[in-house]
Amino acid sequence: MLSRVADSLYWMSRYLERAEHTARLVDVELQLWLDQSPETGAGRWRFLLDGLHAPAAKGALDAMKLMNALVFGRTNASSIVSCIATARENLRHVREQCSSEMWEQLNRLYLEVMQTSPDEAWMVKSHGFFRAVQEGTHLFQGITDATMSHGEGWQYIQLGRYVERTDTLASLMEAHFKRNAQPADQGVESAEYLEWVALLRSCLAFEAYCKAYTAEIRPLRVAEFLILTPEFPHSVRFSVDRINAALHVIGDLTERREKSPTRIAGRLRAQLSFSQIEEIMAQGPHAYLENVRSECAAIHSAIHEIYFDYPIESEMAS
């Protein structure tokens, strides 16, 4: 597979994952708003920005402006619309690599979000928009899995999705733990309760959590669920497992299994497999998540160096 193509598929997938993640977070946040006093609500915007690792805004936050920037802002490369446009542009560059169905779906999603414009009327029914973005990306994933051969190209799509997911999940939790430093292994009061539920919902994890631990929300268990559950698709461990699996297949296909991406990802995976939540909390969740993020960044750089942009000299020598 061409390096440029692999690069485009990888980024296409990262951007889509980011668009979906932002849509989910903003959607949950807007709904949570309804249950809170206006003052608390305004404070939450800052928290949302933290969770998205968006640059901190100065002064009073205007919901409408913020929404504009996070959702529609073309100058913000991480806004939902920018992400979808960039994802489409990446796929457009490698259209022949994906199935026609995939392209059609992404193109349709792109046309749909481009048609939407922010105004007061939109704010009222914004839920529909965020749903459409989430459903659109889910549909794209489903179509990808169903119509594209699960070969090397598909593995880069997996890789992009889970590298992005690991990073965004870790960021979101880092922001959360900054506010709630010591999550307890016991139930919480209503204001705090809403926040933990919001965190779970932001990761589509509320129902899955309830199945595992019942509806009694214990912050420590929420942390455990979102970081260490191997079965849940929006947990850190699950995502890192997938990164590993994809890197192994790619390594075998390209005879580069011994190279650095596989090694770094394996190390991170081992760490997550043998960690216990109590240990993590004792160390401080912040340091732990920070480490996950930096390892994730290292994996990203290693993929780039080994598969996308290697020096020609080394290839000619071998």
Place this chain on the structure above:
Amino acid sequence: MTATALPSRSRVQPSFVRYQFETAYDEMFSSPGVPREHYQALHRTLLGLPQEELLKRQQAADLTFLHEGITFTVYGSKEGTEKIFPNDLVPRIIPCVEWAKIEKGLTQRLTALNMFLRDIYHEGRILSEGLVPRELVYSCRHFRREMRGLNVPRDIYVSICGTDLVRLPDGNFAVLEDNLRVPSGVSYMLANRKVLKRVFPTMFRDYGVWPVDHYPQALLATLRSLTPENCQYRQDPTTILLTPGVSNSAYFEHTFLAQQMGIELVEGRDLLVHDNVVYMRTTAGLRRVDVIYRRVDDDFLDPLCFRPDSILGVPGLFNAYRAGNVTIANAIGTGVADDKAVYAYVPEIIKFYLNEEAILPNVPTFLMTNGNHRNHALQNLEKMVVKAVGESGGYGMLIGPHSTERQREEFRARILAEPRNYIAQPTLSLSCAPCLIDGEVESRHIDLRPYILMGEKVTLVPGGLTRVALRKGSLVVNSSQGGGSKDTWVLREGNGEDRAAKIASFERKAS
């Protein structure tokens, strides 16, 4: 006319009221109201379908094009660069007898042009004999000195060709232009067919139309048959499609063909040349490339050899080509044979190499380098079409009857300054075909671009791209100039009418 002559029909059905007849050959009607035999079933279907239904189907088709991203790029347009290529739902039908002649004529023409290219880049017999003026060939912008004495696989220079045909008022086809460099549009032929089959499934089946869907396989087989001698794995050569990139007007087509052929779509920056061998950069390391189907113009292929400012090409590619380590299709320097001034000599070229008369005639062409021709053309500019010899895509043209005094003066000055750069042709009356315009059937001018492949054997996919000048009265069919296209049906046998009747009676028996 027809609508009133027929038994009364409800008003919601599309009518031919706005359909105009002129001096041009009409593809559908032999005389006002009387459809030609092979168009009868289509004529009936059109009259039988409610207008809303037709509009609905046209919208569904347009939406398919938009969703599938079947678009092209218009250079110099400020608004969004991607546009859908307008598609007209009414198919253009060609009876099999007519097609047989086109097939023979185009095969003959391309065979001769390939021999011509080999000759002018080697011995130059035709030049020594004085049949084609030496200075005409050497002054051609697309003549490549670098190709002198270089041998190409099977002596085939042009393996992919799209020739523009027009039907003259007498009903005969003539060649308007040869496109021997990087002809485009074949993906629209395939897309039009796909959409048409969805929109008119029964009529399509009843008509007995030759399929065109095998074009990509035929193209791949053609490319592979040109594998260089030096290829390590002759059974399985690495074949790629070289594209200038997303901003190219035909990018959709590049992705489409690469996907349909199952080969890599490569940009210049993915390739490198080392020791005269071309490699592409893959995730598993560098991989040797054997055959390049290039959609990049000569000028941009290799900055070391041609335009040094090109960032679309691959430094060193020409040397690898010269060393016989890679095939480039079409070969470099084929543009000399589709130069519009050289075009005028094609009938003689055919005669010289094949000792045959041209099966498909040229249209009359005036060379501006010839004093008599030039005077005649300059005196009759308002009746002429003037074309720059090295251009394509409808750029750099003057259409006399639709031009202003100022434009004519401008072209007059240009012709006098650079006579070698222009030719003139009488304004042709392109044939007309029915098109669906806002729910009514109207007549528009069309041409035909069939695609010819030449490798181990010659393949003509029965059909082609019928381009339509969608603006009323316009004679320019280029997509960049407001043209559209429609599906082209070549009938397997007879005229469709008897076959449709046969199937209908069979269906009655079955039910």
